[in-house]
Amino acid sequence: MTFPSMILEARGITKTFPGVVALRNVSFAVAAGEVHAVIGENGAGKSTLMKVLSGVHPDYEGELLLDGKTVRFDGPREAQRAGIGIVHQELNLVRDLTAAENVFLGREPTTRWGLIDRRRMNREAAELFARLDIDVAPDQRIGHLPVGQQQMVEIAKALSLNARVLILDEPTSALSDRETATLFSLIHRLREQGVGIVYISHRMEEVFQVSDRITVLRDGEWVGTVPTAQAARDELIRMMVGRPLTSFFAEDERTTPDERVILSVENLSLAAGVEGRRTRMQNVSFEVRAGEILGLAGLLGSGRTEVLEALFGAYGDRTQGCIQIEGRPVVIRSPLDAIRHGMALVTEDRKASGLVLQLSLRENMSLPSLRRLTRWGMVDGARERRLVDEFIERLSIRTPSREQRVANLSGGTQQKVILGKWLAMTPRILLLDEPTRGIDVGAKAEIYHLLRELSLRRVAVVMASSELPELLELCHRILVMREGRAAALFARENATQEKILHAAAPGG
Amino acid sequence: MPRILRESLLYISVIVVFAAGCLAAPDFLKPDNQSAVLRQVSQNGILAVGMTLVIITAGIDLSVGRMLGLASTLAAMLLVEKRWTAATYFTVPAAAVSAGILAALVAGTVGGSRSGRRTLAVQCLAFAAAAAAVALWAVPQSRTGFSILSVLVLVPLAGFLLGGVSGVLISKCRLQPFIVTLAMMTSAYGAARLIAASSGSGYIHSLYDSQGNVPTGVDSLRVIDAAQLAACLPSWTPHFLSRSLAEGALRRLLENLPVPGLFFLLCLGAGMFILNRLRFGRHLYAIGGNEETARLSGINVDGVKIAVYAISGMLSFLAGVLACAQYRQGKPDMGAMAELDAIAAVVIGGTSLMGGRGRMMGTLVGVLIFGYLTNILSLRGVSTDVQLFITGIIIVAAVLLQEGYIQRLASRLRFRRRDKESFSRPI
Ligand SMILES: Nc1ncnc2c1ncn2[C@@H]1O[C@H](COP(=O)(O)OP(=O)(O)OP(=O)(O)O)[C@@H](O)[C@H]1O
Ligand SMILES: [Mg+2]
Numbered sequence: 013m014t015f016p017s018m019i020l021e022a023r024g025i026t027k028t029f030p031g032v033v034a035l036r037n038v039s040f041a042v043a044a045g046e047v048h049a050v051i052g053e054n055g056a057g058k059s060t061l062m063k064v065l066s067g068v069h070p071d072y073e074g075e076l077l078l079d080g081k082t083v084r085f086d087g088p089r090e091a092q093r094a095g096i097g098i099v100h101q102e103l104n105l106v107r108d109l110t111a112a113e114n115v116f117l118g119r120e121p122t123t124r125w126g127l128i129d130r131r132r133m134n135r136e137a138a139e140l141f142a143r144l145d146i147d148v149a150p151d152q153r154i155g156h157l158p159v160g161q162q163q164m165v166e167i168a169k170a171l172s173l174n175a176r177v178l179i180l181d182e183p184t185s186a187l188s189d190r191e192t193a194t195l196f197s198l199i200h201r202l203r204e205q206g207v208g209i210v211y212i213s214h215r216m217e218e219v220f221q222v223s224d225r226i227t228v229l230r231d232g233e234w235v236g237t238v239p240t241a242q243a244a245r246d247e248l249i250r251m252m253v254g255r256p257l258t259s260f261f262a263e264d265e266r267t268t269p270d271e272r273v274i275l276s277v278e279n280l281s282l283a284a285g286v287e288g289r290r291t292r293m294q295n296v297s298f299e300v301r302a303g304e305i306l307g308l309a310g311l312l313g314s315g316r317t318e319v320l321e322a323l324f325g326a327y328g329d330r331t332q333g334c335i336q337i338e339g340r341p342v343v344i345r346s347p348l349d350a351i352r353h354g355m356a357l358v359t360e361d362r363k364a365s366g367l368v369l370q371l372s373l374r375e376n377m378s379l380p381s382l383r384r385l386t387r388w389g390m391v392d393g394a395r396e397r398r399l400v401d402e403f404i405e406r407l408s409i410r411t412p413s414r415e416q417r418v419a420n421l422s423g424g425t426q427q428k429v430i431l432g433k434w435l436a437m438t439p440r441i442l443l444l445d446e447p448t449r450g451i452d453v454g455a456k457a458e459i460y461h462l463l464r465e466l467s468l469r470r471v472a473v474v475m476a477s478s479e480l481p482e483l484l485e486l487c488h489r490i491l492v493m494r495e496g497r498a499a500a501l502f503a504r505e506n507a508t509q510e511k512i513l514h515a516a517a518p519g520g
Numbered sequence: 521m522p523r524i525l526r527e528s529l530l531y532i533s534v535i536v537v538f539a540a541g542c543l544a545a546p547d548f549l550k551p552d553n554q555s556a557v558l559r560q561v562s563q564n565g566i567l568a569v570g571m572t573l574v575i576i577t578a579g580i581d582l583s584v585g586r587m588l589g590l591a592s593t594l595a596a597m598l599l600v601e602k603r604w605t606a607a608t609y610f611t612v613p614a615a616a617v618s619a620g621i622l623a624a625l626v627a628g629t630v631g632g633s634r635s636g637r638r639t640l641a642v643q644c645l646a647f648a649a650a651a652a653a654v655a656l657w658a659v660p661q662s663r664t665g666f667s668i669l670s671v672l673v674l675v676p677l678a679g680f681l682l683g684g685v686s687g688v689l690i691s692k693c694r695l696q697p698f699i700v701t702l703a704m705m706t707s708a709y710g711a712a713r714l715i716a717a718s719s720g721s722g723y724i725h726s727l728y729d730s731q732g733n734v735p736t737g738v739d740s741l742r743v744i745d746a747a748q749l750a751a752c753l754p755s756w757t758p759h760f761l762s763r764s765l766a767e768g769a770l771r772r773l774l775e776n777l778p779v780p781g782l783f784f785l786l787c788l789g790a791g792m793f794i795l796n797r798l799r800f801g802r803h804l805y806a807i808g809g810n811e812e813t814a815r816l817s818g819i820n821v822d823g824v825k826i827a828v829y830a831i832s833g834m835l836s837f838l839a840g841v842l843a844c845a846q847y848r849q850g851k852p853d854m855g856a857m858a859e860l861d862a863i864a865a866v867v868i869g870g871t872s873l874m875g876g877r878g879r880m881m882g883t884l885v886g887v888l889i890f891g892y893l894t895n896i897l898s899l900r901g902v903s904t905d906v907q908l909f910i911t912g913i914i915i916v917a918a919v920l921l922q923e924g925y926i927q928r929l930a931s932r933l934r935f936r937r938r939d940k941e942s943f944s945r946p947i
Contacts, residue, residue, distance in 0.1 A: 071931050084935065326816060351818035365816055368809035370876040379806055379817040386799045389629075433817075 025074035042208035049223035054424030067091030097175030107155030112137035160312035188478040269304035274472035280333035307487030308476035316476035354440035369419040403432035545899035561891030562784035567862035570832030578875025579697035583704035584836040588855030590712035591840020596725035596850025606718040614678035623650030668737035683833015687826030712852035741845035746771040808875025
């Protein structure tokens with residue numbers, strides 16, 4: 013039976029990878045003018061299903077129907093031509109091209125002579141960006157933009173296709189509330205125009221806010237599809253994890269930090285603006301005590317990432333300011349220096365700076381700890397494997413083996429590998445940039461628990477996040493960034509979402 | 521396609537080529553032909569080992585061929601001339617500096633203490649000591665002509681420095697490996713011609729003297745002299761062994777065992793050790809896979825890159841010395857275009873030019889396939905022109921197989937067919 017209004021339908025899809033059954037007999041359909049959310053744990057098969065729908069994986073068992081007719085897309089291009097647009101979970105932009113060039117990649121408007129009509133391209137991109145409220149110049153090179161803005165460009169690119177089905181795979185994981193709101197109003201508009209939208213997210217509030225129906229996947233199998241109006245949060249979580257919810261949110265006792273200051277930062281600035289970023293980080297000062305979790309809040313491009321990266325020595329000599337660790341001034345000119353001082357940085361963009369995709373989980377996870385694992389320059393394989401196994405277990409990382417290439421892991425699992433990679437080197441100071449990006453509900457709770465444990469072990473944590481509830485829940489104090497400067501500092505007791513948003517708003 | 525099959529595809533392909541050789545040419549299996557192949561591939565093989573390391577870091581070294589030519593010129597002049605020549609002026613200081621740098625590096629890691637200043641002092645001392653030692657050892661030899669052993673040490677050391685220069689330009693000045701090594705290739709050729717011509721007897725330096733003799737020891741870089749080996753055996757060696765060595769089966773075996781092949785296997789083993797066991801090897805993969813991640817994981821990216829080009833330089837100079845002994849002459853033109861063969865062998869072996877992926881075993885296979893194919897074609901009397909043409913086709917075919925293109929095509933066709941069947945079925 014096919015609904016006449018179903019644009020895209022998948023029947024009995026099974027997709028296997030060596031050693032993994034990613035999808036097992038999954039059926040799924042999107043109707044015109046509906047927002048269909050897909051939820052599930054990390055590695056449940058959400059992205060894989062989307063890749064089947066959008067022609068990335070042409071080799072699956074089962075049937076795909078477009079307007080009731082069987083199709084098999086030979087590649088993403090064919091799916092695109094059939095009106096299926098997708099924003100993938102990972103960024104897929106060409107770093108050396110401009111924003112406009114990325115949006116029109118492969119479909120560049122041309123002049124009569126067959127040359128690229130740059131002026132028209134930039135004009136159309138500018139219109140698109142204005143519609144999406146994106147603060148990026150069309151001729152801006154994309155590589156050095158903050159991840160959130162890159163994500164918005166990626167969304168603009170999918171929109172410019174005028175797709176009939178728009179698939180959004182965790183589009184908001186790198187966005188802050190403001191961009192999310194813009195995106196949602198856009199989704200509503202598209203829905204009215206009869207576009208079918210598939211929406212994947214680990215943030216339950218968003219799913220409730222935006223969707224009409226919800227499909228739950230677990231371990232590659234379809235668990236159920238329910239109208240959002242009749243769905244209850246707890247019930248959905250139970251469907252996702254197959255266990256009742258209560259086993260997770262066991263209330264951790266709140267930790268109290270020491271008086272002892274571990275990290276003190278004074279007037280941290282970047283000498284010249286980092287290429288492509290409009291704001292410059294200037295004169296940021298703060299202290300982190302042993303066992304304290306300091307939150308960094310702020311809008312996209314407010315300088316949170318720059319603070320963390322500058323601290324970690326990623327900008328080399330361009331960083332100015334005075335950094336003290338346990339009362340002693342230190343010079344940090346490179347990540348290597350920072351690591352020697354016991355610092356770790358979980359970066360924001362897994363693909364660009366967090367992982368080496370071609371390498372195995374083991375090789376990725378041990379990378380910063382290798383120095384400790386070598387003798388006479390030789391890697392001690394047995395110790396390395398033991399270390400990696402320990403963290404696979406502690407972070408409950410879902411992988412067929414420790415030798416799996418990280419490129420083949422699901423997005424959330426990759427994020428856990430990065431966390432494991434830095435936790436394995438037992439840092440004294442842990443810098444986190446959007447650490448729970450793309451991580452499922454259950455795992456998020458586990459990671460919060462882990463951070464509290466670190467806090468008990470007197471590790472100093474600095475954590476940037478776009479999710480205010482997360483910061484409010486975890487942090488002892490929250491530093492709000494605005495336009496490259498520290499705008500306000502709240503203790504947890506008197507921090508509220510409104511106060512933080514107010515402090516973060518430009519010109520506020 | 522199951523992983524096991526894909527992994528063994530490489531080895532299967534050597535076996536196929538080998539079998540094809542046996543069928544196509546009756547002379548193929550003969551010991552002296554096999555020995556000739558090993559001899560021929562070992563030069564390319566040594567270059568390919570260095571090239572594998574470089575390519576894994578997502579770099580490329582175009583200079584290896586011309587560096588080989590330069591090294592052969594230097595080696596020939598050092599062996600034959602009994603006075604200071606341009607070759608001496610070039611090799612001895614470069615080797616001394618290289619030795620100094622290596623010593624300083626070792627001192628830095630072994631004696632690495634917390635205080636940076638003291639480490640630096642130790643390193644300076646180590647540098648001076650090693651450089652002086654090399655100079656004091658080398659300079660007196662220039663009057664008598666260098667022994668083959670000192671050439672075998674000094675010339676590769678000089679190559680280490682030259683490769684290091686490429687590495688510094690690539691990492692510190694952020695230049696493209698392609699362009700830097702292209703420049704190095706041209707300059708090395710120019711330097712080789714200048715040095716070769718400086719002694720006034722043309723570009724080609726023969727190792728033969730007027731009586732038709734070569735300097736002592738040169739032949740020990742070509743074949744193992746079984747008779748001589750038998751003579752130096754200690755008296756307690758079992759009789760059958762020494763007899764066999766003097767005139768029996770062992771002797772025939774050794775005579776067919778080319779020494780350059782042994783050097784190749786040694787380099788290959790070292791390369792495998794680097795890639796599989798050393799932290800340095802892991803760093804090569806990480807840098808080639810994602811340089812930014814590598815840097816943020818605390819890897820000294822610049823240092824690793826300099827080292828890898830230095831190693832490639834050293835290996836190409838070693839190959840140059842061996843080539844000089846092999847052909848009993850040194851000339852700038854030796855090894856022209858050898859870089860392309862080396863790159864082809866590495867790529868056939870499954871190492872990705874994009875970096876981050878590749879293995880030494882693959883390179884061995886690539887080198888062997890390359891060598892055997894050339895051998896089979898020439899045994900069949902195929903002309904060089906046709907050989908070159910066919911080689912090009914083979915490279916493309918091998919890489920297509922490597923990248924799984926053919927497998928993907930097959931699976932796509934399979935699913936197409938299945939769709940058609942289910943489509944015609946009534947639902
Ligand atoms: N190319 C691949 N090769 C091998 N295994 C893969 C590949 N892609 C996905 N997988 C596996 O398939 C399973 C489903 O992955 P998928 O990316 O669809 O999960 P997901 O639901 O999107 O998770 P997340 O919430 O973490 O993004 C995982 O176990 C993953 O390891
Ligand atoms: Mg996913």
